[in-house]
Amino acid sequence: GESVGLHLPTLSVQEGDNSIINCAYSNSASDYFIWYKQESGKGPQFIIDIRSNMDKRQGQRVTVLLNKTVKHLSLQIAATQPGDSAVYFCAENYNNNNDMRFGAGTRLTVKP
Amino acid sequence: NAGVTQTPKFQVLKTGQSMTLQCAQDMNHNSMYWYRQDPGMGLRLIYYSASEGTTDKGEVPNGYNVSRLNKREFSLRLESAAPSQTSVYFCASSEPSYIDTQYFGPGTRLTVL
Numbered sequence: 001g002e003s004v005g006l007h008l009p010t011l012s013v014q015e016g017d018n019s020i021i022n023c024a025y026s027n028s029a030s031d032y033f034i035w036y037k038q039e040s041g042k043g044p045q046f047i048i049d050i051r052s053n054m055d056k057r058q059g060q061r062v063t064v065l066l067n068k069t070v071k072h073l074s075l076q077i078a079a080t081q082p083g084d085s086a087v088y089f090c091a092e093n094y095n096n097n098n099d100m101r102f103g104a105g106t107r108l109t110v111k112p
Numbered sequence: 113n114a115g116v117t118q119t120p121k122f123q124v125l126k127t128g129q130s131m132t133l134q135c136a137q138d139m140n141h142n143s144m145y146w147y148r149q150d151p152g153m154g155l156r157l158i159y160y161s162a163s164e165g166t167t168d169k170g171e172v173p174n175g176y177n178v179s180r181l182n183k184r185e186f187s188l189r190l191e192s193a194a195p196s197q198t199s200v201y202f203c204a205s206s207e208p209s210y211i212d213t214q215y216f217g218p219g220t221r222l223t224v225l
Binding site: 044 | 116145147152153154155156157160170171202204213214215216217218219
């Protein structure tokens, strides 16, 4: 079946470097995507979203890129800080309703 | 403004026991959700409620029931707990539009022995 997945389960970066977290999706009908951040012992927290009629969206220190041709989503974090250490999930709206499907997550570790 | 709250934070059950997980939100959201999160996997939707008085199955509804008690509260019930239901359970709510940002509670860690 179709599912959301991630290329890498872990990512380690140096403080101050840029981070790129990737996500592959296979449901071509999905038209809305969200990136969440989850810190240890807490619930997921919204970071940024993007709709399928866009290919790029920027927030504060974060940028989401959407490539519908290859069904790929990425999250870029500029000047990564220790507080960015967390698990990052991408999610897609499945069947265009309230059913959001999540990827397995990528653990980002920021080294001082 | 507490956002989304969940009780209890931790729970240990024996196989066959029943329990209800409580969730409440104070953001006046119409939509509420229950997810489970297992190690190495993303969140999977159990049930959701698009508005007060309605509930729908998500990806993994078997073994669970839900009640949308009112606009604020959405409970998840395990009638006969099984070890496969050991997980972390998250409740979430969102604005009335059908696709929008979901705000999550802190989670309930459930262990079924």
